[in-house]
Structures are given as C-alpha cells and as structure tokens.
Amino acid sequence: MSADSDFRFSEEFEELKHVGREQPCSAADLPVNRPKNRFTNILPYDHSRYKLQPVDDEEGSDYINANYVPGHNSPREFIVTQGPLHCTRDDFWRMCWESGSRAIVMLTRCVEKGREKCDRYWPYDTRPVYYGDIAVTALNESRYPDWTVTELMLCRGAEQRVLKHFHFTTWPDFGVPDPPTTLARFVRAFRERCPPDSRPVVVHCSAGVGRSGTFITLDTALQQLANHAEFIDIFGMVHAMRRERVWMVQTEQQYICIHQCLVAVLEGQDMAAPP
Numbered sequence: 001m002s003a004d005s006d007f008r009f010s011e012e013f014e015e016l017k018h019v020g021r022e023q024p025c026s027a028a029d030l031p032v033n034r035p036k037n038r039f040t041n042i043l044p045y046d047h048s049r050y051k052l053q054p055v056d057d058e059e060g061s062d063y064i065n066a067n068y069v070p071g072h073n074s075p076r077e078f079i080v081t082q083g084p085l086h087c088t089r090d091d092f093w094r095m096c097w098e099s100g101s102r103a104i105v106m107l108t109r110c111v112e113k114g115r116e117k118c119d120r121y122w123p124y125d126t127r128p129v130y131y132g133d134i135a136v137t138a139l140n141e142s143r144y145p146d147w148t149v150t151e152l153m154l155c156r157g158a159e160q161r162v163l164k165h166f167h168f169t170t171w172p173d174f175g176v177p178d179p180p181t182t183l184a185r186f187v188r189a190f191r192e193r194c195p196p197d198s199r200p201v202v203v204h205c206s207a208g209v210g211r212s213g214t215f216i217t218l219d220t221a222l223q224q225l226a227n228h229a230e231f232i233d234i235f236g237m238v239h240a241m242r243r244e245r246v247w248m249v250q251t252e253q254q255y256i257c258i259h260q261c262l263v264a265v266l267e268g269q270d271m272a273a274p275p
C-alpha cells in the first residue's frame with residue numbers, strides 16, 4: 001500500500017471521499033440549532049443523529065451535534081460528537097446521562113496552538129459542578145505521559161452513576177500521535193478499563209470526525225485481531241462509519257496511521273510498555 005509514495009493508500013482513501021455526503025442534515029440547519037454547531041461544515045446526518053429528550057415544546061431542544069457510529073460490538077456502540085461548546089455543555093452532559101453512557105473518550109486538548117478546541121466541560125477538582133440539573137464530581141485522576149483517566153460521579157435527582165473519562169492529551173489536530181503506537185497503547189488501556197457493558201461510549205475530539213474516527217477504527221480493528229479475524233477491512237470500516245457521520249478519519253495520514261498501528265501490534269512493537 002505504501003509503495004510509490006503511498007499510492008494505494010491515496011487511491012483507497014480517495015474512494016471514500018463522497019461516502020454519505022448525499023444524506024440530509026436538516027435538524028442541524030435549523031436557525032435555532034446553528035449556534036450549537038462548532039463548525040459550519042461538520043453537521044450530523046438526520047438519520048443517525050443522537051436525539052436528546054425534548055424539553056416541553058422548546059424547538060431544537062432534542063438537538064446536539066452527535067451521531068451513533070458502529071463499532072466491533074454493536075451498530076450503535078459509539079456516540080460521536082464535537083467538543084462541547086460553552087453553550088452546549090449542559091446538552092452534552094444530558095446526552096451522557098440519557099444515553100446511559102459510562103465512558104467518555106476525549107481526543108483533543110481544550111486549547112491547541114492558542115485556539116479553543118473544546119470547552120472545559122468537567123470539574124477541575126473534587127468540588128461538584130452543576131451542568132443543568134446534573135452534578136459532576138471528580139473522584140480520582142490517574143495521569144500518564146500521553147493520557148489521563150478520571151473517574152467522575154454524576155448525580156441527577158436521587159440517582160448516582162460513575163463514568164470514566166479517558167483523555168488522550170498528545171494528539172495534534174489534523175495529525176497523528178507520535179509515535180503512532182502511542183495510539184494503539186491508549187486503545188488497549190481504554191479497553192482494559194472500559195466498563196464491560198453494552199452502553200454507548202461517547203467519543204469526541206474537536207469536530208468529532210478526524211481523531212474520533214481514527215480511534216474507533218483502530219479500536220474495532222484491534223478487537224477483530226484479538227478475535228483472530230483472517231482479514232481486517234479498514235476501508236469497509238471507514239466506509240460504514242462515514243455513512244453515519246461525515247469525514248470520519250479525516251486525513252490520509254490518519255488512515256495510514258491505523259494500518260501502521262495494526263502492523264506494530266502484529267509485530268509486537270512497543271506494546272509491552274506500560275501506560
């Protein structure tokens with residue numbers, strides 16, 4: 001695939017360019033919802049968008065820039081979303097609560113090169129913070145060189161839940177982790193700690209397409225590998241994801257990175273290193 005300056009990778013990635021693009025995004029285009037989109041060109045398709053429980057007859061109250069995306073374990077294993085805006089972070093927590101999710105994967109820093117990529121939507125310390133009617137408290141935090149895992153307690157009314165926040169902190173926007181195997185080790189660390197249930201995992205970066213799609217594709221591929229799949233169809237996975245959310249795996253470099261990680265895992269490179 002990488003011969004002749006990645007010619008086959010380029011050819012294959014180009015075939016994905018128009019997948020899903022004919023599908024409507026009418027909810028995202030409503031005037032009441034436009035301010036809820038971080039980017040003008042990253043809008044959720046209607047057919048797969050996550051719908052919040054509507055609030056009375058408030059127009060647009062069911063809207064968040066998020067889509068269900070398939071993984072190895074189910075057709076709606078992930079809810080992929082943009083990095084919350086300050087004005088949508090209450091909706092973000094409502095989505096986490098109403099979906100029953102027990103894990104969030106965050107693949108961007110809040111600020112990169114002086115630009116806001118994501119609101120700081122979770123508490124800085126152990127004091128509870130309210131987001132709408134949901135109180136979020138940080139219980140404990142484990143910091144590693146390339147990621148941080150935080151246990152969060154969510155309270156809504158009389159109900160309490162623990163949710164794990166997996167924050168990858170060294171992935172530059174539009175780029176790939178350096179070295180790429182850092183991503184494979186993060187995926188393994190996530191899988192080892194992710195609650196083993198069928199509830200959706202919330203995944204986001206800044207736009208919720210490039211880094212999020214790359215993470216999900218590698219997670220799916222590594223599970224297939226662990227189940228001794230004879231053939232791993234990266235092209236087919238990205239094709240299926242782009243039917244649900246636009247630009248999943250945004251750059252050719254990210255597409256190649258997925259393959260590089262798989263080769264590294266197959267060759268046993270650098271995977272023994274602890275988190």
Ligand SMILES: CNC(=O)[C@H](Cc1ccc(NS(=O)(=O)O)cc1)NC(=O)[C@H](Cc1ccc(O)cc1)NC(=O)OC(C)(C)C
Nearest residue numbers: 038039040041042173174205206207208209210211212250
């Ligand atoms: C190439 N950059 C983009 O497409 C970003 C959206 C985006 C996508 C993916 C990522 N990476 S990530 O998914 O890994 O977080 C970050 C940002 N979009 C914008 O910056 C768009 C402009 C744009 C760029 C390219 C295009 O084809 C159409 C419109 N700008 C934009 O939305 O401007 C605001 C924020 C002021 C409303």
